Amino acid sequence: MEPLLDLRGVRRRHGRGAGAVTALDSLTLGFRAGTFTAVMGPSGSGKSTLLQCAAGLDKPDAGTVTLDGAELTTLSETELTLLRRDRIGFVFQSFNLLPSLTAEQNVALPLRLAGRRPARGQVRDMLAAVGLAERGGHRPAQLSGGQQQRVAIARALVTRPTVLFADEPTGALDSTTGRGVLDLMRDMVDRHGQTIVMVTHDPVAAARADRVVFLVDGRVADDRGAMTPQTVADLMTGLESGLPTGPAASAVVLPC
Numbered sequence: 001m002e003p004l005l006d007l008r009g010v011r012r013r014h015g016r017g018a019g020a021v022t023a024l025d026s027l028t029l030g031f032r033a034g035t036f037t038a039v040m041g042p043s044g045s046g047k048s049t050l051l052q053c054a055a056g057l058d059k060p061d062a063g064t065v066t067l068d069g070a071e072l073t074t075l076s077e078t079e080l081t082l083l084r085r086d087r088i089g090f091v092f093q094s095f096n097l098l099p100s101l102t103a104e105q106n107v108a109l110p111l112r113l114a115g116r117r118p119a120r121g122q123v124r125d126m127l128a129a130v131g132l133a134e135r136g137g138h139r140p141a142q143l144s145g146g147q148q149q150r151v152a153i154a155r156a157l158v159t160r161p162t163v164l165f166a167d168e169p170t171g172a173l174d175s176t177t178g179r180g181v182l183d184l185m186r187d188m189v190d191r192h193g194q195t196i197v198m199v200t201h202d203p204v205a206a207a208r209a210d211r212v213v214f215l216v217d218g219r220v221a222d223d224r225g226a227m228t229p230q231t232v233a234d235l236m237t238g239l240e241s242g243l244p245t246g247p248a249a250s251a252v253v254l255p256c
């Protein structure tokens with residue numbers, strides 16, 4: 001099966017001259033429809049840059065990013081804006097809800113920005129799908145962190161995006177609340193065939209995914225199917241110390 005999202009030879013450098021940093025180094029990765037992928041790696045390994053390039057929020061210096069047949073790197077700014085608006089959902093660690101709007105208004109925002117009047121019940125159904133049917137009239141300050149992240153997920157999904165990107169979606173939540181948000185994302189994949197790519201530092205979160213991709217220095221150091229939290233943690237320890245450890249050690253490809 002062709003990947004729904006395909007990055008080929010993606011290179012992204014930040015800064016100029018001697019201080020320039022290679023965040024992504026000829027990275028090639030494909031993501032199939034209806035799968036939940038976790039992206040892990042040491043700090044500075046390029047995880048956020050990967051998400052930003054894949055979501056059309058940042059432009060690679062070289063290589064291609066293709067989303068459902070559309071080659072992002074060839075699109076004009078206007079075309080890219082429309083593609084991001086209609087086909088990409090993004091969830092951040094810090095929720096990024098508008099504080100003056102109710103949960104319902106926050107969820108309706110992407111539709112309104114697209115000039116679309118939400119269909120009757122569309123926003124309420126989305127809030128119900130994330131377990132917040134009764135909270136539509138609440139403002140973010142009246143909701144817990146976990147509830148705010150659910151609103152952010154509802155807002156990201158209301159346009160029925162091709163891919164949902166999540167950058168540390170549980171990073172600001174306690175473990176119980178975080179588990180609830182992960183249950184929700186898992187459910188979106190299992191029941192609705194949503195494609196999700198999530199950056200996380202948390203082995204427990206990564207273990208909820210179908211696949212775990214490990215980055216080191218902007219390259220894929222390992223790429224696995226579903227893993228246990230312990231195996232993820234062992235692999236991460238090996239990558240962070242620069243030495244392979246644990247049962248997964250034989251598959252770790254360390255950078256030269």
Ligand SMILES: Nc1ncnc2c1ncn2[C@@H]1O[C@H](COP(=O)(O)OP(=O)(O)OP(=O)(O)O)[C@@H](O)[C@H]1O
Binds near residue numbers: 014
């Ligand atoms: N706007 C920027 N300007 C300069 N350097 C940047 C910029 N964004 C990222 N970098 C550098 O690019 C590299 C990759 O950064 P990135 O944020 O993608 O890594 P990350 O794996 O998401 O890190 P973390 O886990 O700490 O969030 C790092 O060395 C970072 O310092």
